[in-house]
Amino acid sequence: MLISFRVENFRSLRDEAELSMVVPSWAETDHATVEMPGAAELRVGTVAGIFGSNASGKTTVLRAMWQMSAMVLSSHQKWKPNARVPYSPFFVEPYDGQPTMFDADILVEGERYQYGFRFDHQKILEEWLYSFPKNRPRLIFERDESREVVFRFGRALRGRPTVIADLTRPNSLFLSAAAANNHQQLTPVAEWFDNHFVRATFDDRQIRIRATLALAKEDPSKRKVLDLLRSADLGIEDVRFVDHEVDEETRVRVTNVMRAINPEQTFEEVDWNEISQETQFQHRVEGNRVSYLSINDESDGTRAWLGLIGPMLSALESGQTLVVDELDASLHPKLTSEVVRFFHDPQLNRNGAQLIFNTHDPSLMGALLGDSPLRRDEVWLTEKGSDSATRLYPLTDFKPRKAENLERGYLQGRYGGVPFVDRDLAIAAIKHNYGGDRASA
DSSP: OOEEEEEBBBBBBOOOOEEEEEEOOOOOOOOOOOEETEEEEEEEEEEEEEOOOTTTTTHHHHHHHHHHHHHHHTTTTTTTOOOOOOOOSSSSSTTTTTTTEEEEEEETTTTEEEEEEEOSSSEEEEEEEOOOOGGGGGEEEEEHHHHHHSSEOOOTOOOOHHHHHHOOTTOHHHHHHHHTTTTTHHHHHHHHHHEEEEEOOOOHHHHHHHHHHTTTTTTTTHOOOHHHHHHHHHHHHEEEEEEEOOOOHHHHHHHHHHHHOOTTTTTTTTTTHHHHHOOOOOOOEGGGGEEEEEGGOOOHHHHHHHHHHHHHHHHHTTTOOOEESTTTTTOOOOOOOHHHHHHHHHHTOOSSOOEEEEESGGTTSSTTTOOOSGGGGGGGEEEEEEEEEEEEEGGGGGOOTOOOHHHHHHHSSSOOOOOOOHHHHHHHHHHHHHOOHHHHH
16 A cells, blocks of 8 residues: 655656655545554545646656556566666756655555665666554665665564675666565565556556456456446446457467567467457347447447456455556546545445546536545645646645535636646637638638
8 A cells, every 4th residue: 555655856756746645634534544554543545636737747746656666576677787777857957867766655464664766877876665663664774875885784674685685786676686586575565566556547558458358257257347337327238258260371470470579488379269359248229139349349438447447446356556547538527436436435445445546537626426526635736837847736735625616726726737728829829820811700
């Protein structure tokens, strides 16, 4: 479970920014929360929504989380020894050349950890991991390339950390090396970024759809998938999978393409039925007649919902943190509202699953769809200043009243995070392109 995330000098996030999931003490709620270990008065929330104008840095906040996760998973095993570190600092000097920092406060198997690192394009400069027994920081390890003795290990760290330190390259993370070498104590922390930190973007929608369809092939998960499809009023009654024969010419062509992508993989046991299988959705029309549509014939909204069902069910079942770019893309506001409510519901969310997303849908702040889906402390905003730097801040900085209409206040620009549209400039552009007289006519 994510408690908080900090980032500095990454893309448009020039200055240190923090996204906190800690529920303020004043927030009265019956939503699903998790108590902080050793601090019963502190609760960790399950939802955070980031709002802001186009190009304000909403996705950059999520990208920072995804890159941190990718570096933990890949830096030791997949990067070449002399590979450059994926470094994307703020583009203006002197920040281009200064280190980027990622830091995450997380709950792993009921224990709180703080893990982070700094890096530039050449190497990892600093790395740290602390645990918090009785809510007090305890050193697990520290790494600082500027010191004569680079690694410092706490008494709480078992195993043979000096051996792993010797295996850790300048461009790889110690935590990544520890997980690759099956360090019993550190592996669960590294695996959190793999098993409990799930991304969802438009680019990986097809992968997520396949994950949902895989659930639809097995009982009892098929019933869950179908019920969620039916609940969205998409007209879908059932799903079936139709196998098609693959001719020899197609087999050869597909095999050649797969071999070009991965020359080391063998293809003797390729599941051709899986490759050639067609997914069809049953729709019931007037007169109880049944028709079947291929997934390619379904609407973009249906495919968006399909791509969300699998990760959402997995997160709720396993207590994962689901990070979604543009939750409202192609979805009706009532659907996005229901997704938020799923993660709020303590009966549905028994394992501390979290939903972190960005959106342009202000109805999630308001009460047009019933009670406001998002609490005041769950709303975050991004705004880009004249210096092109993104500022991430919580709505609670403005101390809105409990009964305040947040949707209206946001659209009126009361909290920032909305674009200034120069209508006169836009009209002038259209007149210039098409001729002033015709445009005015």
